Amino acid sequence: MDKPKIAVLLGSDSDLPVARDALATLDEFHVPFDVRIFSAHRSPDDTVTYVKKATSSGVLLFIAAAGGAAHLAGVIAAHTTLPVIGIPIQTKSLRGVDSLYSTVQMPPGVPVATVGINAAKNAGLLAIQILAVGDARLTKQLKTYKTQLAKGVRKKNTALERLGWKKYDI
Incomplete structure (x- = not known):
């Protein structure tokens, strides 16, 4: 098994269902990663030690x-000089707005790149884009991925044009 290039930390096991989209994306691009559960509040010493x-x-x-x-x-972010990507997880009480603000509102000098609420796939893709800066294989895979995205949109557009908006079924 390759040494992990990315560490994915979950604040709770209840965050795993959302985080799976990031993990699947990293796996799809063959990027080795490590997944752990650490709480900033309930196990802060363990979190810092791991980081x-x-x-x-x-x-x-x-x-x-x-x-x-x-x-x-x-x-x-306070304990490393490496990039940190935050995934704010949707909550029942405030639908994730609390998580978003907590993740995005960092003090000067302690940046966290933040994706949308529950946007774990984008977190995985952003991580891959960062790694691709120095990795030709990942750059090529990302170009192929984006080409496939464009093909999918063109296919949907063709169907919409052919069927019309009244008959087009999502």
């Missing part, structure tokens, strides 16, 4: 998924 160990062992970036107070990405 420092991962940083020194060759991980190139972190993805953090957390809901509610969602301080996990910020805690990671």
Whole structure:
């Protein structure tokens, strides 16, 4: 097994169903990753210990998924110089707006790149784009991926033009 290039940290096991989209995307692009559960509030020492160990062992970036107070990405960013991507998780009480604000509103000097609420696939793709800066294989895979996205849109447009908006079924 290859050494992980990305560490994906979940604030709780309840964040895994959303995070699976990021994990599947990393897997699809054959990017080795490590997945762990650490809480910024309930296990802060373990979180910091892991971040420092991962940083020194060759991980190139972190993805953090957390809901509610969602301080996990910020805690990671405070303890590494590597890029951190935050995935705000939707909550029942505020539908994820609390998570979004907690993840995106970082103080100067401690940046966290933040994707949309529950947008784990975009977190995975952003991580891959960052790694692709120095990886020709990933760059080629991303170009192929985007070509396939465009083909899908063209196919839908052709069907809409052929059927008309009244008969086009999503």
